[in-house]
Amino acid sequence: MSHLAHTVAVRATGVDMFFGTPENRVVALKQAEFEARRGELIMLVGPSGCGKTTLLSVIAGTLTPQAGTVEVFGQRLDGLGQEALTAFRRRNLGFVFQSFNLIPTLTVVENVMVPLLIQGRSFGEARASALAILDKVGLKGREDGRPNALSGGQQQRGAIARALVHEPPLLICDEPTSALDKDTGGHIMQLVRDLSRSPERCVVVVTHDHRIFRFADRIAEMEDGRISRVVDDPKLLDTTHL
Amino acid sequence: MYRLALNMLFGDRAKLAMLLCGLAFSALLMAQQSSVFFGIMSWTYTPMVNIRAQVWVSDPMVEQVNDAKPLRDTDLGRVRSVDGVAWAAPLHTSFVQARMQDGNFKLITLVGIDADTFAGAPAVLSQGRIEDLRLPDTVIVDEWGAALMGRMGVGPDGKPKNTPLQVGDTFEINDIQARIVGICRVKRAFTGGPFVYTTYDRAKGYTLGARRTLSFMLVEPQKGVAPAELCDRIERDTGLKAWTSDTVIWSWGERSLARNTFWWFWTNTGIPFSFGTAVLLGLFVGIAISGQTFYSFVLENLKYFAAIKAMGAGMGVIARMLFVQAFTAGLIGFGLGAGMAQAIGRVMIEKGMPPFVMYPQILWATFALVLGISFVSAVIGIIKVSRVDAASVFRG
Numbered sequence: 001m002s003h004l005a006h007t008v009a010v011r012a013t014g015v016d017m018f019f020g021t022p023e024n025r026v027v028a029l030k031q032a033e034f035e036a037r038r039g040e041l042i043m044l045v046g047p048s049g050c051g052k053t054t055l056l057s058v059i060a061g062t063l064t065p066q067a068g069t070v071e072v073f074g075q076r077l078d079g080l081g082q083e084a085l086t087a088f089r090r091r092n093l094g095f096v097f098q099s100f101n102l103i104p105t106l107t108v109v110e111n112v113m114v115p116l117l118i119q120g121r122s123f124g125e126a127r128a129s130a131l132a133i134l135d136k137v138g139l140k141g142r143e144d145g146r147p148n149a150l151s152g153g154q155q156q157r158g159a160i161a162r163a164l165v166h167e168p169p170l171l172i173c174d175e176p177t178s179a180l181d182k183d184t185g186g187h188i189m190q191l192v193r194d195l196s197r198s199p200e201r202c203v204v205v206v207t208h209d210h211r212i213f214r215f216a217d218r219i220a221e222m223e224d225g226r227i228s229r230v231v232d233d234p235k236l237l238d239t240t241h242l
Numbered sequence: 243m244y245r246l247a248l249n250m251l252f253g254d255r256a257k258l259a260m261l262l263c264g265l266a267f268s269a270l271l272m273a274q275q276s277s278v279f280f281g282i283m284s285w286t287y288t289p290m291v292n293i294r295a296q297v298w299v300s301d302p303m304v305e306q307v308n309d310a311k312p313l314r315d316t317d318l319g320r321v322r323s324v325d326g327v328a329w330a331a332p333l334h335t336s337f338v339q340a341r342m343q344d345g346n347f348k349l350i351t352l353v354g355i356d357a358d359t360f361a362g363a364p365a366v367l368s369q370g371r372i373e374d375l376r377l378p379d380t381v382i383v384d385e386w387g388a389a390l391m392g393r394m395g396v397g398p399d400g401k402p403k404n405t406p407l408q409v410g411d412t413f414e415i416n417d418i419q420a421r422i423v424g425i426c427r428v429k430r431a432f433t434g435g436p437f438v439y440t441t442y443d444r445a446k447g448y449t450l451g452a453r454r455t456l457s458f459m460l461v462e463p464q465k466g467v468a469p470a471e472l473c474d475r476i477e478r479d480t481g482l483k484a485w486t487s488d489t490v491i492w493s494w495g496e497r498s499l500a501r502n503t504f505w506w507f508w509t510n511t512g513i514p515f516s517f518g519t520a521v522l523l524g525l526f527v528g529i530a531i532s533g534q535t536f537y538s539f540v541l542e543n544l545k546y547f548a549a550i551k552a553m554g555a556g557m558g559v560i561a562r563m564l565f566v567q568a569f570t571a572g573l574i575g576f577g578l579g580a581g582m583a584q585a586i587g588r589v590m591i592e593k594g595m596p597p598f599v600m601y602p603q604i605l606w607a608t609f610a611l612v613l614g615i616s617f618v619s620a621v622i623g624i625i626k627v628s629r630v631d632a633a634s635v636f637r638g
């Protein structure tokens with residue numbers, strides 16, 4: 001057990017999360033238990049509305065649950081104030097969104113620099129690191145263009161560069177491929193796998209897209225606000241409802 | 243991060259242009275309207291500029307320079323005997339009807355100056371010599387007045403043409419002939435004009451029947467005597483009122499006749515109110531347009547600010563980003579607006595209409611107000627961004 005604890009990256013226990021007023025209440029998470037290990041890429045799957053994004057937000061420290069404990073790389077998030085949570089995200093998290101969320105008025109490289117600048121790095125240093133990772137995601141030569149001049153796949157490559165440029169231990173991706181076609185989605189997941197692979201890093205991917213299940217080490221299935229099953233092999237999943 | 247904040251601002255040229263337009267327009271409106279206001283107000287103390295003397299002496303009841311309460315001629319002697327007075331000269335001003343050669347009447351401002359010292363004579367004569375006023379029945383008319391009193395006729399092109407009065411032309415004041423021997427260049431006035439200069443004694447003749455003709459006394463202090471100090475002595479010794487002639491209307495002080503005139507018009511007329519309304523309008527338009535554009539700039543970038551927040555930027559950083567953006571836009575907008583106001587002002591000064599006086603204080607005030615607008619816009623944006631949930635980044 002002590003050996004296992006050492007490998008744990010994320011652990012959430014007894015998490016309750018509901019929205020709305022007491023009379024009109026939507027339960028998003030109900031006594032949810034979730035665990036992710038260092039060095040793995042774990043996917044969160046399940047029907048729409050089952051609470052995947054909510055769980056992801058709780059792990060990311062952007063949403064504070066009403067009950068339960070959340071521990072990320074040994075740091076308890078419950079009980080942290082807004083400022084401490086912000087600092088936690090700044091150091092530990094990389095985000096990849098479904099809609100890329102690249103700032104359209106900035107160049108590609110400036111977008112990638114954002115996490116480093118938030119950490120207080122100098123402009124020059126941030127630019128050098130950003131250029132290096134843009135090279136790795138295959139966007140060399142596009143760095144000074146605007147995101148809108150890129151294809152969807154290229155934009156998501158830029159977003160991955162932004163998510164990893166500050167080498168966060170936890171990478172969080174919400175539906176990273178659902179705005180992309182099949183081949184592009186596959187390439188993007190390959191890129192996430194290649195770049196994020198590290199014995200210390202944990203990658204959590206929320207997805208509907210069964211075509212990318214093969215990139216997962218483990219898959220956690222969600223249903224009605226809780227994890228119902230965790231499998232090692234995608235073939236074991238019932239994908240009819242996805 | 244602030245450099246990126248600026249790049250975000252400059253990245254959307256269309257939005258930026260609109261934002262700058264709003265800010266520049268309000269800066270322009272505020273600076274331009276205030277300058278025209280102070281220009282018009284500067285007309286109220288025109289005599290202080292045109293008639294140059296270090297100390298003015300008037301009846302104790304006089305409140306401003308356009309409202310002369312005649313003195314006795316004997317007062318002149320009393321003032322001359324005050325210790326520290328180098329010389330004192332009489333000055334007459336009055337509104338009288340002048341009859342033109344074509345039989346038309348024009349209301350003119352008659353200025354009678356001392357024939358010995360020519361104290362109060364116009365500084366610039368474009369034609370003629372001031373000494374010619376010593377010839378019988380002579381007057382000097384200002385350029386603008388000469389045009390105003392000119393003859394309407396038909397030009398060679400068939401269009402109506404105004405021929406200004408010239409040296410040698412004559413008209414009549416109270417049936418007494420006035421022959422023009424010079425044309426002078428003076429500042430326009432709020433009340434009065436055309437300005438017709440003549441000698442003090444002849445002015446008495448032109449205003450036959452007037453019991454008292456001494457409107458003001460112009461006094462030169464002896465070397466080493468400060469004007470304000472001399473004013474004190476004159477008031478103490480004669481019971482008359484004495485004024486300094488400085489035209490700095492900003493600093494507070496009781497002695498300046500120009501300043502008193504300015505504030506008299508300020509408190510006794512509706513001019514400040516109507517112009518104040520225009521300035522306020524500029525402010526509101528500015529706040530509305532710039533606030534609105536900046537707000538929509540923030541709204542458009544809201545999801546990106548949310549993403550930046552999710553990535554770990556505190557509200558402090560985001561607030562500073564928004565301040566950098568708003569103040570940068572404010573600075574540029576102010577520059578554009580003030581520049582346009584200057585340019586318009588230059589044209590106005592050339593044409594002389596309407597008057598235009600852009601004090602540095604006006605620019606500072608406009609600057610402060612534009613930055614105020616930027617500040618308000620930034621605060622609105624900050625409130626908006628602070629309300630957005632970092633968790634919202636995962637939606638849509």
Ligand SMILES: Nc1ncnc2c1ncn2[C@@H]1O[C@H](COP(=O)(O)OP(=O)(O)OP(=O)(O)O)[C@@H](O)[C@H]1O
Pocket residue numbers: 019020026027028046047048049050051052053054055
């Ligand atoms: N901010 C919110 N306010 C109110 N209800 C919310 C909010 N966020 C989520 N919910 C509700 O909580 C439940 C879980 O939502 P969540 O977004 O986590 O589902 P999901 O599994 O990510 O769904 P999808 O696959 O459609 O993205 C849903 O019923 C949703 O309507």
Ligand SMILES: [Mg+2]
Pocket residue numbers: 052053054
């Ligand atoms: Mg979701």
